[in-house]
Amino acid sequence: MIKNLKYLLTLSFLVSLFSFNANAQVKKGDLVDGISAVVGNEIILESEVLEQQNYAQQQGAAQTNKCEFMDGILSNKLLIYKAKKDTLIQDRSAAIREQAADKYSQIVSQFPSEKAMLDAYKFRTSYEMKNAIEKMDIDNYYGQQKYALVTEKVNITPNEVTDFYNAYKYQLPQVKDEIVLSKIAMYPKLTEAHKDEIINKLKKIKQDILAGDSFDNKARIYSEDPGSAANGGLYTNINRGKMVKIFEATALNLQEGEISEPVESEFGFHIIQLVKKSGKQYDARHILLKAEPNAEEIATAKAEMEKIKEDIKSGKLTFKEAAFKYSDDKNTKFNAGVMPGEDGSDRLEKANLNATVAYQIAGLNKGDLTDVFVFEEPNQKKAVTIMKVNEVIPMHALDLATDFERIKGFALNKKKGEVLEKWVKEQLPDTFISINNRYKDCNFKEDWSKSAIIK
Structure with missing residues (x-):
């Protein structure tokens, strides 16, 4: 069975947001969530296995055996565990945690309220969901970085591509239309009169805020920025260089608490308030009115x-x-x-x-x-x-004459997969791996028993 890089590496990381809280998906009579395996100090929950199995079924996967998913998750957790100990991989955990708040705000903006969003994703609190986002993104980062290091020297020749095609051409997917x-x-382009109309509306909003209205409330009512409106227009822990130049230049030229005059960016027109400035980071609120023609x-x-x-x-x-x-x-x-x-x-x-x-x-x-x-x-x-x-x-079977680069991608991913399997085998003797007894009858692709302690 040929697995491409996207399936091999990211399935256990990039399941939909609904899989953050997998217990909500478990049916009556199913196993309640618990620890299914431990790799080093990385824990695999039963819900993680079930959610990936469910997600694969939703995507139309032909094979949805739970043992296969555990096999893949174990390999990915091993990548993550080893990555966190690898001095060649930059520790970006702190930066990823800072970005989680922005990602959370973007998700909230797609719902009528924060409570509606939490209910939809089956989380009890915003803190719980933010932690889930952080963990997913951190695991994704470390897994991909380690995978890249393990497979960085893998390349493939035209002859190998041809050999791969001849061996697997009947298993390769058909190209759709x-x-x-x-x-x-x-x-x-907006007319000057239309621009003046938007600018005057922002000036009126600013006057109302200076007269005592809350910037937070005005942003929730008027701002058309989906990433911050639900959060009162607030962005926190903004790293310098992250926002568009005009936004950042305006914000950093303000005193804390000061509100700018309307400024135009590629997204529309803004008024901006500097909330806090500390070192290379700052917090700012803004109200955006899009330049809709x-x-x-x-x-x-x-x-x-x-x-x-x-x-x-x-x-x-x-x-x-x-x-x-x-x-x-x-x-x-x-x-x-x-x-x-x-x-x-x-x-x-x-x-x-x-x-x-x-x-x-x-x-x-x-x-x-x-x-x-x-x-x-x-x-x-x-x-x-x-x-x-x-x-x-038109729809057709992959052919070397017309689809060489695509076939090369499949062949390269297969070769990388083989290198990863070899690497996993080399790590087993030095890694603590414990697998719950409920998986004792699984016929795993990897011989995890070389280091596993079966409970």
């Missing part, structure tokens, strides 16, 4: 994009030249507008396309341009967009 797209995305501004941008489209069709500009000259999408404008796929290639799986994009490209062939349309970018900004179809790749 894919497409290669380029885009030009233009953010509609109105119908007139969108229509102006559409007319400009229609002209660009005509210039491309007439040959006055290539799509690459137009993307570089006009696109506001920094991730694609310097790459001829080509949209990157999840695996780092330029191929996008059709089934995973945004519904708006899927509608626009329906029925188009190689070389065709879409209509001009409005699309909400991942940064939640509305963009007037056109796209070009560069390639249409």
Whole structure:
């Protein structure tokens, strides 16, 4: 069975947030949570095994044997345990803990209230959930760092890729319908009158705060920042260099408690209050009003994009030249507008396309341009967009002639997996591993009994 890096390493770390509190998922009559194994001083809970098993089932995994998941979790816990003792790996635990508060605030912002969020994720308190976030992120960091060190010298030759393909081609997944797209995305420009309207609203909010209203309450009511609005606009323990330049420069030029005049960033318009400054960190509140274009501004941008489209069709500009000259999408404008796929290639799986994009490209062939349309970018900004179809790749079995890089990735991950297995075997004699007796009948891939004390 071929396991890629993503499955091998991250399954036990990156289960959905619902798995933070696995006891909520255990059904009546099931084993109540308890310690299933210990690797060094790393504990594996029964709930962790059950949640990964449930998650794999939800994702359509063919194999969901609990023993297999325990086998994988033991390997990952061994990576984490050894990573924390490895002096070559930087200890970032403190920094990760500081980031947990920001991540928690972002999650809260997606719910009507903090209580609603805690109820949805089955946590009793915010402290409990923040601890869960911290632990997951710390384990993820150490596991990935150690894995990278263990496998850093692994490489693969073209002949090895060919040999791998010949041996496993009937087990490799089939490539689903894919497409290669380029885009030009233009953010509609706000008129000066519209900007003044937003700025004057922020000035009025600032006046109300200076007159005695709470910044915290005003932020909860008016701020359009999903990462901080529910927390009264507050960001804590901000490391210098983390925020956009205009935000940081404004905040650090204030006295503690002082509120800035409205400033414009790529996210919209803000008023900012410096709460506390200490060394290389600071706390700040802000109220963000997004620069949402109105119908007139969108229509102006559409007319400009229609002209660009005509210039491309007439040959006055290539799509690459137009993307570089006009696109506001920094991730694609310097790459001829080509949209990157999840695996780092330029191929996008059709089934995973945004519904708006899927509608626009329906029925188009190689070389065709879409209509001009409005699309909400991942940064939640509305963009007037056109796209070009560069390639249409029908569903097919992986083939060396057309999918060499993808096959190479599978082959490399398999080789890395073999190196990891060898490393695990080498660590067993020097590592305390205790596995609960309920797993005594498991036929583990690794011979954990070489160091395990079965209870």
